[in-house]
Amino acid sequence: MEGNFQISETTNLLRKIKEFTRSIVEDLAEGKSPEIAINRFRNYCNDPEADCFCSSDEPKGREILTLRKRSQTYRIDMLLRVLLIVQQLLQENRHGSKRDIYYMHPSAFKAQSVVDRAIADICILFQCSRYNLNVVSTWKYSITVLLSGGMSLLVMGWLKFREAGRKFDCLSSLSTAFPVPVLVEEVEDIVSLAEYILVVEKETVFQRLANDMFCKTNRCIVVTGRGYPDVSTRRFLRLLMEKLQLPVHCLVDCDPYGFEILATYRFGSMQMAYDIESLRAPEMKWLGAFPSDSEIYGVPQQCLLPLTEEGKIIKHLYLSLIHSFSETRQLSLTDKKRTEAMLLRCYLKREMPQWRLELETMLKRGVKFEIEALSVHSLSFLSEVYIPSKIRSEGSFH
């Protein structure tokens, strides 16, 4: 049934693509410039006082691309090139990464960002998600595919599912990390006996929980997107939430980057604002680590790091590698400036004032710490004390 639905969706999309290209050709044959209307989306603005409407999924303006404007000719050209590739992928029922597409015409595309924008334009034009175009993400796809056989995220715990006919039975070995396939749309038959889902920022923390056999004593599903979550990770989490209707808690480092990761899970990223509805986890709760945890759980002074000028360079580069311009642009920002900028986001004031308060506290104290710093007193502190007590006391903010 689901398969038939996907086939008709693809057929529908192919029909729309053909109609679109036909109308362009007709315009050109008549000597007219085609006019391509691209809606603009954003998931937040930087004016918490403004009476904005960022919370709605409606477009926040539109741009008309035309050959009459020289600056737009290249954008239209690239859009049509990528559209042709997408059409081939769909017709042949194959998948390709954004990077694969770039390498099909590197001299024309000039940069990966050109392909990324063309794909975003196509999704907006045809009102679909990137996965509908049979296009998968870039960096994680290319590198992680090699490292872990095509998987971008890890999962363990009280869960069973199938993907393209393959069985994933995490229940058979509760402390084993199962890599989840990139093609999340083919995940089906999800069965779970879990009481909640725990998303952890870092793979090291995930492995710590696996070593501690966390899921044997806690009836949950643990997921990690290995840092900044890519589209597959967010789609998989969204799928679990929709099918299982379980509470979702998120555990990140107590620093601006950890908070950025948390915000991306919950509110989506600006680059994918046009597809926020299929990617965000609107009910996600922040389990920790909060600035106040350092006192409550006695994190020693030497584990508290100042919010410095350099920030976390490695993590920063990682973010900018897997994600596009906005992160790259922020490469020069310090921890403090980045935190100040995040405090302005309208969604925090509107929906998560408690999160905003914690962020303000972080800024006021001027210190950050990693989740692992909580383990200073005992290696299993996270799995035996911290996480269970937070879950029990509902210590996470909604």
Ligand SMILES: [Zn+2]
């Ligand atoms: Zn706004």
